[in-house]
Amino acid sequence: MRRGLLGGIITSYRLDRREVRMEEPSTTTRPDWTSPALRSLLGDAATLATGFLEQLPERRVAPTATADGLREELGGPLPEEPRDPRLVLADLAKAAEPGLMATAGGRYFGFVIGGNLPAALAADWLTSSWDQNAGLYVAAPAASVVEEVCGAWLTELFGLPGDASYGLVTGGQMANFTALAAARHSVLDEAGWDVEANGLIGAPRVRVIIGEERHVTIDRALRLLGLGSSSLHPVPADEQGRMRPDALRAALGETSGPTIVCAQAGNVNTGAIDPLDAICDVAGEAGAWVHVDGAFGLWAAASPASRHLTRGIERADSWATDAHKWLNVPYDSGLVFCAHPDAHRTAMGTHASYLVYSEGAERDQLDWNPEASRRARGFPVYAAIRSLGRSGVVDLVDRCCAHARRFAEALAWEPGVEVLNDVVLNQVLVRFLDTGGDHDARTRAVVKAVQEDGTCWLGGTTWQGKVAMRISVSNWSTTTDDVDRSVAAILRAASG
Numbered sequence: 308m309r310r311g312l313l314g315g316i317i318t319s320y321r322l323d324r325r326e327v328r329m330e331e332p333s334t335t336t337r338p339d340w341t342s343p344a345l346r347s348l349l350g351d352a353a354t355l356a357t358g359f360l361e362q363l364p365e366r367r368v369a370p371t372a373t374a375d376g377l378r379e380e381l382g383g384p385l386p387e388e389p390r391d392p393r394l395v396l397a398d399l400a401k402a403a404e405p406g407l408m409a410t411a412g413g414r415y416f417g418f419v420i421g422g423n424l425p426a427a428l429a430a431d432w433l434t435s436s437w438d439q440n441a442g443l444y445v446a447a448p449a450a451s452v453v454e455e456v457c458g459a460w461l462t463e464l465f466g467l468p469g470d471a472s473y474g475l476v477t478g479g480q481m482a483n484f485t486a487l488a489a490a491r492h493s494v495l496d497e498a499g500w501d502v503e504a505n506g507l508i509g510a511p512r513v514r515v516i517i518g519e520e521r522h523v524t525i526d527r528a529l530r531l532l533g534l535g536s537s538s539l540h541p542v543p544a545d546e547q548g549r550m551r552p553d554a555l556r557a558a559l560g561e562t563s564g565p566t567i568v569c570a571q572a573g574n575v576n577t578g579a580i581d582p583l584d585a586i587c588d589v590a591g592e593a594g595a596w597v598h599v600d601g602a603f604g605l606w607a608a609a610s611p612a613s614r615h616l617t618r619g620i621e622r623a624d625s626w627a628t629d630a631h632k633w634l635n636v637p638y639d640s641g642l643v644f645c646a647h648p649d650a651h652r653t654a655m656g657t658h659a660s661y662l663v664y665s666e667g668a669e670r671d672q673l674d675w676n677p678e679a680s681r682r683a684r685g686f687p688v689y690a691a692i693r694s695l696g697r698s699g700v701v702d703l704v705d706r707c708c709a710h711a712r713r714f715a716e717a718l719a720w721e722p723g724v725e726v727l728n729d730v731v732l733n734q735v736l737v738r739f740l741d742t743g744g745d746h747d748a749r750t751r752a753v754v755k756a757v758q759e760d761g762t763c764w765l766g767g768t769t770w771q772g773k774v775a776m777r778i779s780v781s782n783w784s785t786t787t788d789d790v791d792r793s794v795a796a797i798l799r800a801a802s803g
């Protein structure tokens with residue numbers, strides 16, 4: 308009896324004088340992973356993946372396909388019959404390729420998007436193959452211990468309190484959500500209210516004091532937590548987008564009650580980091596919980612060259628950051644830390660009779676995350692840190708900052724080009740002046756022309772009422788040559 312790729316039995320029959328071979332899909336037979344057919348399926352994936360990665364240094368960054376073109380290639384009626392997995396993979400790769408943005412490559416400078424460190428990428432493949440459900444220790448012991456190790460390494464790397472609790476979540480959004488859930492628990496608990504038991508109806512009002520330049524995911528996290536937008540008190544920021552401690556003091560003095568202060572490390576436009584030490588002083592006097600959204604800026608704390616920007620960070624109560632941004636781990640991968648493990652665990656913990664919890668010596672991740680079943684995303688984070696070591700992380704952060712400064716210097720040198728921000732981290736804001744005076748329109752046109760040119764990709768933004776080109780250097784593989792080629796492409800677009 309011969310078996311096919313799906314483990315089904317191969318039968319032959321004659322149809323219209325032709326010999327037809329078919330595999331009867333089997334639901335009872337396990338696929339044979341030692342078979343050449345299945346081994347070559349994963350071999351195909353490796354060939355396709357490395358083929359894509361090999362092209363990145365020279366590949367056009369922007370996709371060429373339109374949404375309709377992609378729909379045509381990928382869509383169609385719901386398939387009725389099975390298809391050979393090797394053909395599925397080949398078809399998928401071919402159809403998706405023109406719609407892929409080369410975010411993994413060194414000339415992608417849009418949003419704040421990191422690439423894939425080789426060790427992290429390879430570990431991510433293993434993560435999929437192992438298919439661990441990393442919610443409970445009992446279901447995935449290695450995943451649990453790897454997260455423990457990552458938590459310890461990362462708190463040390465960022466200089467956070469050694470006993471801080473941590474969670475590996477999907478991204479900055481859920482890191483902010485998780486931290487603010489712990490904050491909500493803590494400030495209401497101090498006011499004598501059990502929010503986990505009683506919810507928010509009838510609870511003392513929580514005021515949330517935020518910088519006016521906070522990231523939009525803070526607003527959404529607070530919304531999801533039932534702290535509506537009317538509980539938000541925006542505090543004016545300085546010209547780089549940093550929360551002003553004097554304005555925070557004034558805001559804290561206006562009302563009283565359970566208070567959360569949301570500070571930021573890494574403004575999404577300028578990269579500026581709030582004066583965390585002063586914020587912790589002022590918030591501490593008011594007994595407020597301080598949360599730091601450091602989706603990418605927390606990584607500044609890992610490098611001696613930029614650590615001074617984050618002075619006082621260890622005094623906060625909770626922190627959010629991403630691994631999929633500056634650590635260059637595949638999506639999706641965020642990190643949350645909390646100086647009050649009890650608050651963190653009370654906010655997130657859950658129990659059900661069928662869930663087999665460890666006795667306390669092991670870590671059940673679902674006590675620290677908003678998810679139940681979850682990907683074992685600790686493996687790629689572990690591989691990234693293990694492959695870089697502390698010195699590699701420092702080098703990665705410093706290199707991206709140096710590339711950002713190179714962009715800024717090269718562009719600012721040109722007549723009619725302005726750099727709007729102090730380039731303290733990996734973000735650069737650029738504006739193109741128009742002889743007719745419509746600088747916004749000209750800047751928009753240059754951004755569009757660069758995107759269409761394809762040498763590099765970057766986005767636009769509006770900073771303090773001015774349209775700007777936004778360059779974020781977050782990819783481990785960006786080289787000086789990538790920066791120079793991109794500067795040339797930007798200047799070409801500006802002169803066109």
Ligand SMILES: Cc1ncc(COP(=O)(O)O)c(C=O)c1O
Pocket residue numbers: 418419477478479480481522524571572573574575600601602603629641
């Ligand atoms: C400051 C800040 N906070 C939060 C986020 C959201 O992170 P994520 O997209 O990983 O959810 C970002 C994303 O750029 C950010 O820059």
